[in-house]
Amino acid sequence: MIEIDEITKLYEGTAAVDHVSMTVETGTITVIVGTSGSGKTTLLRMINRLIEPSSGEVRINGEATSALAKHELRRRIGYVIQGDGLFPHYTIAGNIGAVPKLLGWTKDKTRARVDELLDLFSMEPAQFRDRYPAELSGGQQQRVGVARALASRPDLLLMDEPFGALDPIIRARAQADLRHIQRQLGSTIVLVTHDMEEAIHLGDRVAVMDGGKLLQHGTPAEIIAAPATDFVAQMVGGVDRPLRLLSLIPVSEALEDGTADGEPIAPDTSLRDALSLCLWRGVEALPVADGDTPLGRVTLATIRARAAELA
Numbered sequence: 001m002i003e004i005d006e007i008t009k010l011y012e013g014t015a016a017v018d019h020v021s022m023t024v025e026t027g028t029i030t031v032i033v034g035t036s037g038s039g040k041t042t043l044l045r046m047i048n049r050l051i052e053p054s055s056g057e058v059r060i061n062g063e064a065t066s067a068l069a070k071h072e073l074r075r076r077i078g079y080v081i082q083g084d085g086l087f088p089h090y091t092i093a094g095n096i097g098a099v100p101k102l103l104g105w106t107k108d109k110t111r112a113r114v115d116e117l118l119d120l121f122s123m124e125p126a127q128f129r130d131r132y133p134a135e136l137s138g139g140q141q142q143r144v145g146v147a148r149a150l151a152s153r154p155d156l157l158l159m160d161e162p163f164g165a166l167d168p169i170i171r172a173r174a175q176a177d178l179r180h181i182q183r184q185l186g187s188t189i190v191l192v193t194h195d196m197e198e199a200i201h202l203g204d205r206v207a208v209m210d211g212g213k214l215l216q217h218g219t220p221a222e223i224i225a226a227p228a229t230d231f232v233a234q235m236v237g238g239v240d241r242p243l244r245l246l247s248l249i250p251v252s253e254a255l256e257d258g259t260a261d262g263e264p265i266a267p268d269t270s271l272r273d274a275l276s277l278c279l280w281r282g283v284e285a286l287p288v289a290d291g292d293t294p295l296g297r298v299t300l301a302t303i304r305a306r307a308a309e310l311a
């Protein structure tokens with residue numbers, strides 16, 4: 001668990017980040033979203049102390065980062081930035097293995113880790129291990145960049161606009177890949193973007209920043225359904241199309257086996273209403289029944305996945 005506690009950064013008396021507190025649960029993706037200059041990058045960089053906070057602290061599993069040596073922080077926190085250059089004169093294996101090597105891992109252990117990651121990213125190790133970055137497509141290079149950051153099994157991976165340079169089609173694919181791999185490895189990720197759609201798509205939690213302040217921190221569904229301020233509502237304004245479309249799809253089209261607690265809903269209830277009800281009841285799933293006949297259930301995860309498909 002990562003605890004960000006009342007963290008502030010002042011530049012000549014002006015707060016770039018103003019008393020921000022939030023908790024990031026292990027094994028989840030938190031996306032920090034906001035307009036340019038809202039303090040996202042400053043907040044992210046205070047987590048690994050690339051920027052020293054003016055006040056407040058960050059704890060990783062209860063341990064203050066201010067008490068950790070830089071090399072220890074580098075081992076525990078991976079970092080990826082937009083267009084992060086791979087080392088051009090290192091092979092792909094050399095790139096992914098760079099941090100493990102620095103940490104003194106054995107050759108065998110490093111090689112096994114490199115192959116495991118290449119496999120996870122659907123890049124055949126025998127085919128890619130010995131190539132150089134210039135011999136890879138943009139999307140492949142981006143995947144190697146993320147693999148490199150994950151190589152030493154960091155407690156936390158920080159990503160600053162990692163997909164900013166990718167064209168929209170590769171970008172959607174890169175997001176899906178990241179989510180898949182994050183689920184497989186159980187990694188904890190904090191990612192910065194200015195794109196609310198990306199935040200909704202990727203985040204288990206979304207943190208909305210403006211003027212250095214954290215305006216709202218919640219699940220994508222909460223942010224969409226109950227924006228805390230007009231600014232947040234405006235930010236999600238552009239992504240309400242999927243929600244509007246959800247109101248056209250009946251629950252019967254998203255049914256799955258199983259049951260859930262609470263009063264059942266009818267199969268012709270819209271997914272949008274089901275979403276509101278989940279939020280209202282604070283549950284992950286709703287039972288669906290036709291009169292007295294149970295039909296199954298509909299889950300928040302399914303509704304979110306449908307919304308993402310429509311985005």
Ligand SMILES: Nc1ncnc2c1ncn2[C@@H]1O[C@H](COP(=O)(O)OP(=O)(O)OP(=O)(O)O)[C@@H](O)[C@H]1O
Nearest residue numbers: 011015016034035036037038039040041042043194
């Ligand atoms: N080294 C610095 N000295 C003075 N002011 C700074 C410095 N770094 C950032 N700022 C200011 O702090 C504020 C927040 O900057 P930050 O880079 O965190 O925003 P951001 O949300 O990441 O923006 P962007 O999306 O444009 O990268 C901005 O007003 C910026 O001008």
